[in-house]
Amino acid sequence: MxxxxxxxxxxxxxxxxxxxxxxxxxxxxxxxxxxxxxxxxxxxxxxxxxxxxxxxxxxxxxxxxxxxxxxxxxxxxxxxxxxxxxDPRKPYQKVAAVSGLLALALLITGVLSLAKHSQLTAAAPVTTTVVGSDLKDYGYLLFTKYLLPVEMTGFLLLIAMLGVAMLGRKQGKETGASIQEAGGGRPETGGRRLETGDRRDSLSESRVP
Amino acid sequence: MIFSLSSSIFHFPLALAVTSLPAEVGINHYLLLSALLFAIGFFGVLLRRNTLVVYLCLELMLSASTLAAVAFSRFNGTMDGNIFVFFIITVAAAEVAVGLAIIVALFRLRHTVQLEELTALKH
Known part of the structure; x- marks a missing residue:
């Protein structure tokens, strides 16, 4: 090529x-x-x-x-x-054409800007030191320069875990009435990753006596 | 077709630089690939009607942007892009968990994941 x-x-x-x-x-x-x-x-x-x-x-x-x-x-x-x-039930030909045109325009714009303003082509050397391979550098940077982002990411993971636990819960009494009437009465087929263990425990406990 | 067209556009101003470079794929190759993957993901986000597949395409777009960041970091000779991608991967994992939990809750509420049937805000 x-x-x-x-x-x-x-x-x-x-x-x-x-x-x-x-x-x-x-x-x-x-x-x-x-x-x-x-x-x-x-x-x-x-x-x-x-x-x-x-x-x-x-x-x-x-x-x-x-x-x-x-x-x-x-x-x-x-x-x-x-x-x-x-898959779409009826063929979305108009949507496909418009989205394909938009994606192609995005790609052409990116490539043209890359071709016009590419200043890094001359500065694409063989770097003598391999920057990404040293795990020591990762540890050093993560605990000195990027200490605050590390802490914030840990907090974000905690929040995400709590959020997923909240979202995956069975709908209780604090949720809206529309949710209850839409989802109530139906047997839960699945979708709760965090609560199945508890439910299974309660089921087995109720079966034991 | 798209690839050959764009690469012919792409290689024309690069021909001078390519001859002076060593036998190596440069940063522009990676940036072009990243833009191509981003455009494919964008196309999928616009085209598909399943929420889960739209979410898959969003992940594809995010991953394409990380490829550009890693390429910049490699050809710039610094570590910061790699650290940045490290954080992006961490946040993406949390984001996927929360997004899928939302989609599961949506499916439990509406019993569909088709986007053309989720028109509650339209009416």
Whole structure:
């Protein structure tokens, strides 16, 4: 494609095409489970690109958090809902055309601005020190320069955990009447990740005597 | 088609720089890939009608932006972009948990996740 030597650019193009194809699979797949699996493949390709960028720790983190936790959580929820894929019932040709045009305009704008104002092309050297591979640097920076963001992120994780616990609760008496009349009387099929253990305990306790 | 078109636009001003570079994929390749992934995710957000798939595409857009941040950090020779992406991944995990909990609550309330049926604010 370019004048670059094929040996050096082959892994980049391989993983780039893998990532882009998997991302396109997320968009075009009618089945939501297949879309989530394509997203997982795209995350794996992006982790490989992180390896090529010598950010090894972030590659491991991408596999662990995104491909491990996020994609599995998505698959869990999709299989919990048992919805039929969610493809549009009638073809959204106008919407598809407009959104495709918008996405293409976004892409063209980005590429043109990149081509016009790319000042980093001359400053794309072979950096002698590998910056992203040293875990000691991570630890040092996280506990000196970025100490406040670390604390705030920990607090954010706590808040997110409490929020998910609140959202996943069974609707009590403090919720609105419309929620009760819409969701009341139906047997709970699932969706509560945090309370099933308690309910199972209470069930087993009620069965024991 | 899109890729070949944009790369032909993209490589034209880059041809001078490419010849002087060592045999290496530069930052612009990564930025182009990031923009492409972002556009694909944007397309999916606009096009799809399932809330879960829209959320998947949002995650794709977020991940594409982290790729650009890592590429900038690598070619700038500093660690700060990597730290930034570290925080982004942490926050994204929390965000996915909360968002999926909201979608589960929505499904429990309305028994659908199709966007064209969630028109409570329209009426």
């Amino acid at each position: 370019t004048q670059l030597q094929p040996m050096a650019e082959f892994p980049f193009y391989f993983f780039a095409f893998l990532t882009v194809l998997a991302a396109a699979g997320v968009v075009v797949n009618r089945n939501a489970v297949n879309a989530a699996l394509c997203l997982l493949l795209s995350f794996m390709g992006m982790a490989a690109l992180f390896v090529l960028l010598e950010a090894y720790f972030l590659a491991v983190l991408q596999v662990l958090v995104y491909a491990g936790a996020v994609a599995v959580l998505f698959l869990f929820v999709i299989m919990l809902f048992d919805v039929k894929g969610g």
